[in-house]
Amino acid sequence: MSILYPGFLWLLLPLAILFRYRRKKIIETVHLIILACLVLALSRPVLMQGITQSPIEAQEYTIALDVSYSMRAKDINPDRYTFAKKTISALLKQNPADNIMLIAFTSNPLLLSPPTTDHQLIEVALKSLNLNYILTKGTSLEKLFTTIASMKSREKTLVLITDGGEENALAKLEKIVEKGNIHLHILALGTVAGSTVENADGSLLKDAEGHLIVSRINPILEPLAEETGGTYMSAASTPEATAETLYRTLRAKSKTQHFITKKQHRYTELYGIPLFIAILLFILLHTRAARFLLTALLFFGITAEASILDSYRVEQAYRAYRTHDLNASKSYLKKVETPSLQSRFALGSIYYKEGDYAQALKYFASIRTTSPAVKQKLYYNIANCYAKQKSYEKAKIYYTKALQLGKDKDAEANLALVALLADKKAAGLGIAHPKSQSSAASKSQEQTENKKKSRNEDQPSSGSGSGGENTKSRKEQQKRKLLLDPNTQKQPLSSKVYDLINKGYIRETKPW
Template identity: 35%
Template sequence: MSFLHPFFLWLLLPLGLFTWLRFRQERRNSLPLHPRVILENRRTLLVRLAPFLALGWMVVALARPVTKEAITITAPTGGTLCLAIDASRSMMATDRKPNRFAFAKAATLNLVNRDSRHKYALIAFTTNALILSPPTEDKALIHAALEAFRPDYILTHGTSIEALLRYVGRLGGENKDLVIFSDGGDEEDLAKLAEVARKNHIRIFGVACGSRRGSTIPSESGWLRDKNGRLVVSTQNPILENLAEATGGAFIDESTPDAAADAILEQVDDQLKRQSARRTAYREWFWLPLLLGIGFFLAGTLSTAGLMRRLWPLLALLGIHAQAGLLDYYHLSKGIELYHKGAYEKAAKAFAKVDPPLLESRYGLGASLYKMGAYKKAGRVFASIKSSDPAVKAAIFYNLGNCAVKIGRFKSARDYYVKALQLTLDPDAKANLQKVLFLLEKRRSKVQPKANRHVKAATDGGSSAERKEKGAKKSDSQHRMGQGSGAQSATKSMRIGIQKGASQTTPRHPLSSKVYEMINKGYVHEERPW
């Protein structure tokens, strides 16, 4: 057995000295009393020692006695790598073959293909940053986003690493690893960039997409020239290398995309190995001396009848509060157990018994009502939960969106999913947003032809009496044609079957640039929880 905080044991020395002095003083001050008084006030040695023994055992409890169970070496998980590609004009230089941007694109694809332990977020940046893909393990999504991106469509010029760092800092997560594919871009203040990176807990791995000797930049009229007519030669800016070293990352300068991808993986794995920790599992025994201390305290203080009468009301009140806290914990744990077993109605009753309600109990109640099919009630419960934690708020908005979808309020669901994505990049919320956008577009396509038919009927159909007469004749003719053959009913059933099959095979609706704009303009930490 060992102690986690052994310095508390030094308190036993003054406690023992005080105990010895106290008993020595009592022995000196003993007076001859009447035998009846001695019998009524007689205390045993245990009762007299009990308060000091209680203090001694409580000091031992403060020292945290433990026994070793196991020793483990833990390594951090892969986490998320943010891949940022410079899309400025200088990335069209040809000192990396075929050009710097193509080099960065090929290195990114090789990195994603060879690594299966990380999630990846894809970002393009010039003077501003634009997210191409939120953190995901779907390699096909990264490929599609990178292939669809065209640097020719970027209207801004120049390169701002500071804007990129501030954008990455607003993304979720505590510690962030950022891989920057760039030629260094414009000159910037290294100390300021390092301070922004440290403030947002960003570690930078810089990949040199330009050579030290530099290269001219192609343009529509041949080669890019300055305002004096001289050729512009873009060289590697050393600020990227210095920034990587200042943030604890690494700088990679390789001439081929394959070698660059291998070097990135090697550096990232090396950083993870350095963060591995040796941990020892302990079993706590502090409760044992604590119980002994409480026992000696009760033995020394409750022996007097008057003190016993004074303490009973206090003990009763403590018992009531302890019972209430234990009951709340029991109902909460019971509700969680019933929810995982699929007994959602019983789980909802257990969560509702927690009074005053806790965040966990309200969340569990809303989830249970959702599983029961009471979507409106579940939505009201989720809407009543208040929190300032962005992760909790994102989960609440996500569940409110699910409830809105179930009751057919697709526009409200769209707004809830967008709010959830503004707080955290959740792939489930993004997938549900895609489905809601498709359903809204499908509803819009059904409403518009119906409105057109009403307008056409009002303009071409004549008077109401004529329309009724034509409708009656048409129904009679259809009735005569369908008698005995069943052709009309068969045709109708066939049409219904075809429509149902078509709706089932409709492709997923991709996110539009407007929705990306709605999501990207978020990522703010609200001062007020709701």
């Protein structure tokens, strides 16, 4: 057994002192026992069940954000830098499983966040960056590309968000990109007409001769993307629309399918035991109708997966589904407070019937189960979604996964079909529709599996702490408090960070 929040156990010390010097009265003794049970519940005792690994489809890419002085120009509302930050924030929400690295660069690149799937950490690093401390005016794409090319990963997908760079170095930059095996996606922020740049005091930036500086989009960015086989795009109407277009481009240009193995500590929560004891003692001590309340508690119980009302809604949803009333079925499932395997599977089946294969895929992919039979059905349905989206290579993978768990004539037939369509896709042949398994049949199969097993769904990790070692738990808890507490003050970046970004700015020969 482990304790997730051992810091709460310090509260037992004053309770022990009070217990030592209490008056020998039953009421005081029971009150102290109730408080001790509440402290134990707050400390989150758990029973460790080991580490699970699950492959998650995701992409790996690096975001390079230009933070030079020219990004303050306001030819894009409200300004180029703010638009870029909002675009990155929206991009981080597209797929929480993506492994992303964040780099800020001017004349020198600086790593702000190493590759991570914890997008909240990237958000914190992004929000902590203050443009007022960045003095560099120039932008060096050569140093950025050289740094990216030196990384060990085979495929280097780079999302470059910038307005400038070297003007007469197209051949040199192209050579670095190709030699470093960099897949380049450029989001150009700025206009051809350009804009003046404001200083912190509101005055306009001028050069050494006293002329106003007008920052324009670098004309070599578009040919650089074309010559290296990358993509070039400009800002859309909103950061959200820009991020959506950029993410679609990333998925379309991805040459290989990436699967990230996510490790997760699984454990059984035990806090309910001391909490139940505390409530029971309180009722016995202060309620005359204690025996009736105890009978009610024993009758209804406390379920971890779903309430009685949730079970009723899922049952009604399946009934509506069998009568082909998809709207009513979806309405019932949307009201389920604690999503279960059955409710997610049903929602995925409904969206599949409605032709929203991307949404159906999200629900099917979100289900975790230890039942081989249920896994086989999930893989089959995921493969169908990919086949409907004409992603035949991905469909082949999941049909194969389904067949590895058991024989299935439909899966065999569909696998042969998508293999043929994958080979003939270039010829423009029409796509046939794979057979779809009904949600009702899936439910009956799941109910059979429920009888054979004590549970049919993985217990999700209740928190992000490991629970294995007390020191690690404390660090994880402190990290979560900083990230999740809206009242927590954001920690600024250290002066060393800005020193590295501004390195060499005094000797800038061509800052613009």
